Amino acid sequence: xxxxxxxxxxxxxALVAVYAYQEIQVNQEIQFRxxxxxxxxxxxxxxTAGQMDCNWSYESTDEGEWLRLRSVAERQVDVTFxxxxxxxxxxxxxxxxxxxCDLLDKYPNLVRRWRD
Numbered sequence: 001x002x003x004x005x006x007x008x009x010x011x012x013x014a015l016v017a018v019y020a021y022q023e024i025q026v027n028q029e030i031q032f033r034x035x036x037x038x039x040x041x042x043x044x045x046x047x048t049a050g051q052m053d054c055n056w057s058y059e060s061t062d063e064g065e066w067l068r069l070r071s072v073a074e075r076q077v078d079v080t081f082x083x084x085x086x087x088x089x090x091x092x093x094x095x096x097x098x099x100x101c102d103l104l105d106k107y108p109n110l111v112r113r114w115r116d
Contacts, residue, residue: 038084044071045088046103047111064110 044067047060060068074081092100104111 040067041071041081041084041088042092043107043110044068045085045092046100047107048089048092059112059114061110061112064107067110 047064047068071085075085092103095103
């Protein structure tokens with residue numbers, strides 16, 4: 001009888017874990033379909049511009065990589081988004097490297113410095 005209780009609890013725990021995993025995946029897909037906000041466009045442009053001229057190495061976080069992939073997908077299908085993104089890129093590429101690095105520091109959830 002004790003074995004059945006342990007098996008039942010294990011199965012219930014596994015079902016809850018699978019359900020939670022599926023909910024997280026669905027939630028990310030829903031977020032992926034939303035258009036980027038202006039702040040997200042600007043943040044992504046800041047990172048893209050900053051990585052070109054910043055004098056320190058950086059590593060994209062999971063959130064930064066997800067945002068970059070979403071942006072690439074949006075730019076492929078949405079001409080308006082492409083124009084907004086290019087305008088943001090032009091804005092940040094005009095900054096000197098130190099200001100770009102300062103801007104990158106404002107997005108710690110998207111990019112982090114390598115600690116060599």
